[in-house]
Amino acid sequence: MAVRPAGIVDAALGILDAYGLADLSMRRIADALGVQAAAIYWHFANKQTLLAAVSDAILAGQAGWDDQLSLEVWARDLRGVLLAHRDGAELVAASLAVGLCERIPDAGAVAAFESHGWQPDEAGRAARAIVHFILGHVIQEQTRQNLLAVGVLAPPTEALDEEGFELGLRMLISGARAVAAGRDSRVDGSDGEPDVSYAV
Amino acid sequence: MAVRPAGIVDAALGILDAYGLADLSMRRIADALGVQAAAIYWHFANKQTLLAAVSDAILAGQAGWDDQLSLEVWARDLRGVLLAHRDGAELVAASLAVGLCERIPDAGAVAAFESHGWQPDEAGRAARAIVHFILGHVIQEQTRQNLLAVGVLAPPTEALDEEGFELGLRMLISGARAVAAGRDSRVDGSDGEPDVSYAV
DNA sequence: ACCTGAACACCGTTCAAGT
DNA sequence: ACCTGAACACCGTTCAAGT
Numbered sequence: 001m002a003v004r005p006a007g008i009v010d011a012a013l014g015i016l017d018a019y020g021l022a023d024l025s026m027r028r029i030a031d032a033l034g035v036q037a038a039a040i041y042w043h044f045a046n047k048q049t050l051l052a053a054v055s056d057a058i059l060a061g062q063a064g065w066d067d068q069l070s071l072e073v074w075a076r077d078l079r080g081v082l083l084a085h086r087d088g089a090e091l092v093a094a095s096l097a098v099g100l101c102e103r104i105p106d107a108g109a110v111a112a113f114e115s116h117g118w119q120p121d122e123a124g125r126a127a128r129a130i131v132h133f134i135l136g137h138v139i140q141e142q143t144r145q146n147l148l149a150v151g152v153l154a155p156p157t158e159a160l161d162e163e164g165f166e167l168g169l170r171m172l173i174s175g176a177r178a179v180a181a182g183r184d185s186r187v188d189g190s191d192g193e194p195d196v197s198y199a200v
Numbered sequence: 201m202a203v204r205p206a207g208i209v210d211a212a213l214g215i216l217d218a219y220g221l222a223d224l225s226m227r228r229i230a231d232a233l234g235v236q237a238a239a240i241y242w243h244f245a246n247k248q249t250l251l252a253a254v255s256d257a258i259l260a261g262q263a264g265w266d267d268q269l270s271l272e273v274w275a276r277d278l279r280g281v282l283l284a285h286r287d288g289a290e291l292v293a294a295s296l297a298v299g300l301c302e303r304i305p306d307a308g309a310v311a312a313f314e315s316h317g318w319q320p321d322e323a324g325r326a327a328r329a330i331v332h333f334i335l336g337h338v339i340q341e342q343t344r345q346n347l348l349a350v351g352v353l354a355p356p357t358e359a360l361d362e363e364g365f366e367l368g369l370r371m372l373i374s375g376a377r378a379v380a381a382g383r384d385s386r387v388d389g390s391d392g393e394p395d396v397s398y399a400v
Numbered sequence: 401a402c403c404t405g406a407a408c409a410c411c412g413t414t415c416a417a418g419t
Numbered sequence: 420a421c422c423t424g425a426a427c428a429c430c431g432t433t434c435a436a437g438t
Contacts, residue, residue, distance in 0.1 A: 002402065026431065038433080039403050047431065093336075097343040122367065129333055129368030132340070136293075136332025143297040167322065167379070168329030168372075174382075175375025179367070202421065226412065238414080239422050247412065 003033055005043045005053065012054045013085065020146060021087035024051075052100035055092045058085050059101070065108035067115060074108045075134060075169050082138045083160075087146070089138035096135075106131050118180065126176050133168050137161070203233050205243045205253065212254045213285065220346060221287035224251075252300035255292045258285050259301070265308035267315060271376075274308045275334060275369050282338045283360075287346070289338035296335075306331050318380065326376050333368050337361070 011032040015024050026047055030037040044050040061081040065074070082088040095101050109127035114120065141160055147153035211232040215224050226247055230237040244250040261281040265274070282288040295301050306327040313323035344359035 025429085027429085036404055037431080038405085041432070042402055093339075097339060098347075125361075125364040125367045126371065128340075128364060129337070129371055132333050132336025132368070133329055136336045137329070139293075139297060140328075140332070147298075161325075164325040164328060167325045168332070170379055171326065171329055171372050171375030172368075173375065174378040175371030175373065178374040178378060179370055225410085227410085236423055237412080238424085241413070242421055 003035055008040060008043055009053050009057050013057060017086050021091055048098060049100060051091060052095040055095035055101050056103045058088050058092060059103040059105055065111045071109060071112050071173055072169060075130060078105055078134055079138055079165060087142055089135050089142055093135045130172050133172060137165055137168060203235055208240060208243055209253050209257050213257060217286050221291055248298060249300060251291060252295040255295035255301050256303045258288050258292060259303040259305055265311045271309060271312045271373055272369060275330060278305055278334055279338055279365060287342055289335050289342055293335045330372050333372060337365055337368060
């Protein structure tokens with residue numbers, strides 16, 4: 001009968017989808033399992049650690065990295081994975097910030113940049129920039145979904161914003177190409193003038 | 201003697217800077233004012249509304265938009281304003297998400313894009329992409345600052361990440377130029393092939 | 401090993417009643 | 420008009436004690 005960590009994570013995911021992050025309390029999770037809240041502390045050190053495990057479960061839906069994949073497909077997949085669970089982006093962002101996640105969503109983007117010749121440091125920074133955008137954008141979308149569900153925001157306002165996502169993505173990715181091109185032209189020993197001006 | 205809304209916001213900012221967002225409770229704010237927690241509800245409908253007012257106070261430090269300003273200067277100013285108060289980015293992000301802020305930090309960037317000929321819709325989307333990146337990046341920096349202060353993260357890890365910020369900013373801004381260039385070349389009636397490929 | 405019962409120190413919010 | 424006192428319905432977490 002023993003409650004297992006995986007079962008606790010599943011119960012938490014169920015409550016998340018049904019009631020949202022604000023109602024995801026230790027007592028509610030325990031109730032869903034037919035157990036006392038204190039029992040969860042035998043399996044998880046604290047709520048943050050449990051939430052990190054839930055984040056990992058959400059990110060487990062991410063497609064594995066593949067050299068064939070484009071950065072855009074990878075980014076759209078991450079957005080989809082976050083959208084698949086209510087408040088998914090906010091939960092993952094919080095867990096990521098405190099650094100308790102095992103799965104790092106950046107990994108695929110880092111590999112993509114490195115496979116195009118970026119140094120590890122810069123690849124990490126570029127990947128994180130994209131992840132920040134995706135998390136922020138999806139948090140906005142899911143907040144709107146919640147407000148629509150409660151009725152404080154009324155149609156025809158749409159929660160999802162595909163165009164906004166695609167534009168931000170295009171900016172980041174073609175911007176990355178410009179940055180790389182500027183760096184290469186300098187390394188190649190051209191005129192020394194960067195061929196990319198950063199003023200908009 | 202009456203406690204005034206501005207005084208409540210000031211007290212909240214003081215507690216935010218001294219103890220962080222997690223300790224910013226209605227009871228603590230009331231204590232700092234020598235008043236009961238319930239008294240605050242005469243001046244603010246609820247905690248969210250008060251936090252939105254605090255966010256507005258933080259964003260009041262933003263430099264006004266000026267045609268002379270570059271997008272980069274504007275973005276660095278926003279980062280500075282958020283960094284000026286403990287957990288400033290997280291607080292502003294939360295208030296912005298629920299849509300209770302009076303001040304919208306995007307405004308300057310929207311004006312910048314529009315002054316370069318962008319349509320209002322696209323200018324808004326591009327500006328929001330940049331704001332999402334800035335908020336996400338600064339939240340990460342301030343989370344690190346908190347972890348360093350508590351000692352769970354140890355030096356030589358640095359909380360601030362200027363390089364990461366500058367790279368992300370460069371990607372977004374030169375990416376915006378590329379997007380605009382691609383759109384113009386299409387409008388101009390060139391070969392119809394976009395001159396910007398989106399694969400990295 | 402795994403869970404309960406009960407407590408501790410908090411929360412946001414409401415509302416009658418005071419001044 | 421503005422605030423208090425007291426309550427309501429919650430939190431996360433700890434820990435002795437049970438099985």
